[in-house]
Amino acid sequence: MPKSKKHQSLLRNSFNFPTFSGLPDEPENEIDLRYYDNGPFGFKPGQHWCFLGEIVESIGLVRVLLRVKDKDGQVVTVGLYTDDRGQALAPQIKEGHTVAVLYGEQHGFLDMSVGIRVEDTSNIKIIPCSLEQLLKASDDVATLRKGQPRRCGSCGKEENASDNTHLRLCSRCRHTPYCGEDCQKKAWAAGHKANCKALVGVRWFTERNWRTFHDWFNF
Ligand SMILES: [Zn+2]
Ligand SMILES: [Zn+2]
Structure with a gap:
């Protein structure tokens, strides 16, 4: 392997x-x-x-x-x-x-x-x-690293307390951060709309432990 x-x-x-x-x-x-x-x-x-x-x-x-x-x-x-x-x-x-x-x-x-x-x-x-979008969303969730500075999903601006840059997560997928409403709107039109659905879809899977069986999962 x-x-x-x-x-x-x-x-x-x-x-x-x-x-x-x-x-x-x-x-x-x-x-x-x-x-x-x-x-x-x-x-x-x-x-x-x-x-x-x-x-x-x-x-x-x-x-x-x-x-x-x-x-x-x-x-x-x-x-x-x-x-x-x-x-x-x-x-x-x-x-x-x-x-x-x-x-x-x-x-x-x-x-x-x-x-x-x-x-x-x-x-x-x-x-x-x-299926490709769903797999890509799974990759995106896996590569999200804790402890690293987050960046706006549109302009790439880093989160930074000293210059008052605060990022907020997209409220639907709770995955992609944005520095403000303008960036969020721009990203939505530029393709986040489709990625967002995939990210929402993938969450059901990533929230569960697939390695240990206690009882059957249900959708
Ligand atoms: Zn931005
Ligand atoms: Zn989203």
Whole structure:
């Protein structure tokens, strides 16, 4: 394993955020011991995992069926086999946005395509940004260093008590600092609007401990 792996940001880590080919097989075949530990009460996950894919197209008629592209570029099917067949999710479906599926497993559909069968609505959510933007936001959160002087996200001015430069965080993402309203407005129009959505989307993931399993996560 290359050394740089240690410094990867959360969503780029391929164990907790695997591509389709890294997902466990459905357990009727064989329990995947990379993902499950055998304990006194049977098998339980050793860590949490979540599949991420960008919506390429929506192909379902009677239920929500999405074709999504994972971090490797492989396109697979995500099918909603929930009670409502995905109707609650339908209004959020948009090409180019990202689907996150908790605890997904490799499934072979009857039409011979492969993908993930989602049976619980609380295991899937759509994040309103591209997969690339989401991964970039994960990097941005990871490289935020404490103890270093913060800089305005627009003009680059450093925070400095002696000349009264105070920075305030964007109230939506609570990530990017600005020296004032003008800089914030300028940055919003120049592209923070899109990054901000990705930063808000990534927060749900970075606020959780993916390495230790106590109970299932839900969206
Ligand atoms: Zn500024
Ligand atoms: Zn923001």
